[in-house]
Amino acid sequence: MKAKDFLRWETALFVLLVLIGVVGAARTGGGFLAGQNLFYLGLDIGEIAIMALPLTLVIVAAEIDLSVASVLGLSSALIGALWNAGWALETILPLVLLVGAVCGAFNGVLVTRMGLPSLAVTIGTLALYRGLALIVLGDHAVADFPATYTRFGTTPLPGTPIPYPIALFGVLAVVFGLLLHATAFGRAVFALGANEEAARFSGIRVKRNKEILFVLSGVLSALAGIVYTFRFSSARADNGTGLELAVVAAVLLGGVSIFGGRGTIGGVILAVLVLGALRNVLILADTSTEVLTVVTGLLLLASVLAPAIIQGILNRFKRPIEGAPS
Amino acid sequence: MNTSKTLIRTFVTLTSAAALLTGCGKTTKSDTGGGAPSASASAATNSAAPSASVAVANPSAPLAKDLKITFLPKKVNIPYFSVCETGAQKAAASLGEQLKATGPSDASASSQVTYINTAAQQGQNALLIAANDSNAVAPALKAARARGMKVVAFDSDAATDARDVFINQAATEDIGVGQVKLISDAIKGTGEIAILSATANATNQNAWIAVMKKELAKPEYANVKLVDIAYGDDDDQISFQKTQGLLQAHPKLKGIISPTTIGVAAAARYLDSSEYKGKVAVTGVGTPNQLRKFVKNGTMASFALWDPANLGYLATYAAVALSSGQITGKPGEKFKAGDLGEYTIGANGEVVLGPPIVFTKENIDKYDF
Numbered sequence: 251m252k253a254k255d256f257l258r259w260e261t262a263l264f265v266l267l268v269l270i271g272v273v274g275a276a277r278t279g280g281g282f283l284a285g286q287n288l289f290y291l292g293l294d295i296g297e298i299a300i301m302a303l304p305l306t307l308v309i310v311a312a313e314i315d316l317s318v319a320s321v322l323g324l325s326s327a328l329i330g331a332l333w334n335a336g337w338a339l340e341t342i343l344p345l346v347l348l349v350g351a352v353c354g355a356f357n358g359v360l361v362t363r364m365g366l367p368s369l370a371v372t373i374g375t376l377a378l379y380r381g382l383a384l385i386v387l388g389d390h391a392v393a394d395f396p397a398t399y400t401r402f403g404t405t406p407l408p409g410t411p412i413p414y415p416i417a418l419f420g421v422l423a424v425v426f427g428l429l430l431h432a433t434a435f436g437r438a439v440f441a442l443g444a445n446e447e448a449a450r451f452s453g454i455r456v457k458r459n460k461e462i463l464f465v466l467s468g469v470l471s472a473l474a475g476i477v478y479t480f481r482f483s484s485a486r487a488d489n490g491t492g493l494e495l496a497v498v499a500a501v502l503l504g505g506v507s508i509f510g511g512r513g514t515i516g517g518v519i520l521a522v523l524v525l526g527a528l529r530n531v532l533i534l535a536d537t538s539t540e541v542l543t544v545v546t547g548l549l550l551l552a553s554v555l556a557p558a559i560i561q562g563i564l565n566r567f568k569r570p571i572e573g574a575p576s
Numbered sequence: 577m578n579t580s581k582t583l584i585r586t587f588v589t590l591t592s593a594a595a596l597l598t599g600c601g602k603t604t605k606s607d608t609g610g611g612a613p614s615a616s617a618s619a620a621t622n623s624a625a626p627s628a629s630v631a632v633a634n635p636s637a638p639l640a641k642d643l644k645i646t647f648l649p650k651k652v653n654i655p656y657f658s659v660c661e662t663g664a665q666k667a668a669a670s671l672g673e674q675l676k677a678t679g680p681s682d683a684s685a686s687s688q689v690t691y692i693n694t695a696a697q698q699g700q701n702a703l704l705i706a707a708n709d710s711n712a713v714a715p716a717l718k719a720a721r722a723r724g725m726k727v728v729a730f731d732s733d734a735a736t737d738a739r740d741v742f743i744n745q746a747a748t749e750d751i752g753v754g755q756v757k758l759i760s761d762a763i764k765g766t767g768e769i770a771i772l773s774a775t776a777n778a779t780n781q782n783a784w785i786a787v788m789k790k791e792l793a794k795p796e797y798a799n800v801k802l803v804d805i806a807y808g809d810d811d812d813q814i815s816f817q818k819t820q821g822l823l824q825a826h827p828k829l830k831g832i833i834s835p836t837t838i839g840v841a842a843a844a845r846y847l848d849s850s851e852y853k854g855k856v857a858v859t860g861v862g863t864p865n866q867l868r869k870f871v872k873n874g875t876m877a878s879f880a881l882w883d884p885a886n887l888g889y890l891a892t893y894a895a896v897a898l899s900s901g902q903i904t905g906k907p908g909e910k911f912k913a914g915d916l917g918e919y920t921i922g923a924n925g926e927v928v929l930g931p932p933i934v935f936t937k938e939n940i941d942k943y944d945f
Contacts, residue, residue: 294690338603339603389775399603482685486712489686529690530690
């Protein structure tokens with residue numbers, strides 16, 4: 251192990267998380283670390299965490315998906331409308347995941363086949379999918395879901411403070427971690443983000459891979475919609491409004507470069523925990539909502555600036571060594 | 577490239593995750609009898625603890641001091657709720673309790689849940705909540721009640737089995753009857769009137785309109801004729817244009833009732849700037865600060881609203897009475913609410929603040945919200 255290996259962004263995030271835990275526990279008289287509170291904390295970050303996984307891959311590939319929270323809302327509205335129409339949940343849920351995949355594919359096709367920037371495309375579909383959600387369900391709220399489903403969002407795994415959505419996230423995190431860091435597909439994603447031209451010339455199917463990424467983002471956003479709907483036992487078209495910013499913030503704070511080519515799933519998981527824990531501690535300590543918003547904003551700025559600054563410092567140390575042999 | 581393989585693997589994992597989530601068997605709305613049995617089942621498991629463990633109300637129990645009460649509006653920084661909060665603070669101060677306000681910065685269905693959980697975690701004795709979504713907050717409220725917290729819904733109710741009492745600002749009947757009386761007075765009992773509502777499916781608006789129609793059928797309003805109902809969608813611009821449309825479509829129109837704060841302000845603004853000023857009457861439900869100008873310059877004679885400060889005041893008294901064991905939330909129980917006098921809990925645990933205040937040129941300067 252070299253000293254450089256410790257000088258990672260993930261280490262900084264881990265230290266920050268421990269610090270929030272220690273200070274939080276002290277400020278709230280241990281209340282922060284109570285099992286019940288950790289359960290609530292887990293519930294609060296569930297959907298953000300699930301959507302952050304595919305978005306990490308999308309941003310590493312130098313694209314972005316801002317429509318995630320709208321897909322969440324659309325899937326929630328669909329669940330409500332179909333449930334009202336008397337469909338079985340066993341039919342509704344796979345269908346909702348499929349609709350999520352179609353939403354993602356639509357984003358992907360516009361980006362790759364039409365050559366449009368993903369920022370513009372997904373700002374468009376952010377409005378489009380939310381609009382569809384409103385058409386599907388209007389401003390009604392559907393709430394009469396059976397307890398067998400809603401308990402996934404209201405009770406922890408037996409004997410632990412871990413909510414079911416976080417357990418689901420754990421499984422997905424392993425899958426996405428392996429996908430990004432241990433497969434040829436993952437290497438292709440990094441190559442796309444680092445230099446798309448070079449990737450194309452080295453035989454990577456650029457369009458196809460990007461489309462897969464957008465589809466994954468759509469499917470997991472729909473999954474987050476299912477989790478959200480059962481957690482609050484409330485299907486509404488406006489569910490998760492504005493949540494896309496929290497997801498992007500988590501991914502960027504996790505050290506994923508907004509310019510693509512760099513980032514880790516581990517870093518994003520830590521960032522989701524840092525943001526969730528910080529918010530939880532601040533609310534527990536009765537911080538005003540205004541301060542909370544300012545702190546979140548500052549963290550977002552820091553998340554974009556800090557990795558760049560740290561990289562700059564690292565480069566400074568590296569340069570003389572790299573230059574030495576020549 | 578083995579992209580396809582990776583893709584297949586990912587999808588298999590996702591589908592199995594979905595399968596895990598959906599479980600086996602078939603669950604439809606009709607299977608669970610429209611959800612009603614499951615709702616009552618969860619109510620039984622979750623709310624059994626508080627309602628069963630609290631024995632009976634003891635009306636002569638002393639009022640507890642130093643209670644920790646959380647005030648949770650739909651979202652922070654809304655003038656209406658700030659006024660509710662001043663009333664709640666006044667009641668808390670006079671009873672020797674600690675009341676703090678908190679809340680989300682957006683009024684989405686679920687944004688209050690974190691704050692409910694936090695209040696439970698902090699061991700708050702009572703929670704005053706204006707629910708953004710009656711069902712979305714229910715599981716969190718039930719969990720909080722199971723830990724001993726008393727829940728008072730005010731302004732907007734939470735699911736009946738998730739709170740102890742609901743402080744209703746005004747009975748539907750009172751609002752509807754009052755609005756008809758105000759417009760009839762303004763047009764001297766004769767002429768065509770129209771209603772400018774919010775959205776076509778707004779629950780409380782439609783309930784008020786139903787009462788108004790029933791009231792207008794009475795003999796004393798024989799000469800008042802309701803000719804149209806327009807919907808301004810709670811949007812200032814649309815409401816403004818709909819007012820214009822109503823006046824053009826009905827040249828003999830004498831009065832407009834707009835039972836929505838956004839609609840009534842837009843209607844008054846249109847009349848104020850048009851040839852109809854002083855000729856067509858307008859009334860509705862609005863706040864004094866919003867309509868002061870129009871009442872003073874003669875565009876409108878009167879309008880109605882409950883006093884939000886009294887709403888917060890009453891909710892706090894109810895919370896303290898609950899926490900002290902004077903009431904348990906059952907219909908028929910009585911409690912004292914300081915300056916406002918004695919209240920009785922009605923059906924479904926509802927307490928009605930009282931008839932709305934009518935604001936006129938004479939009294940409007942006494943209110944600032």
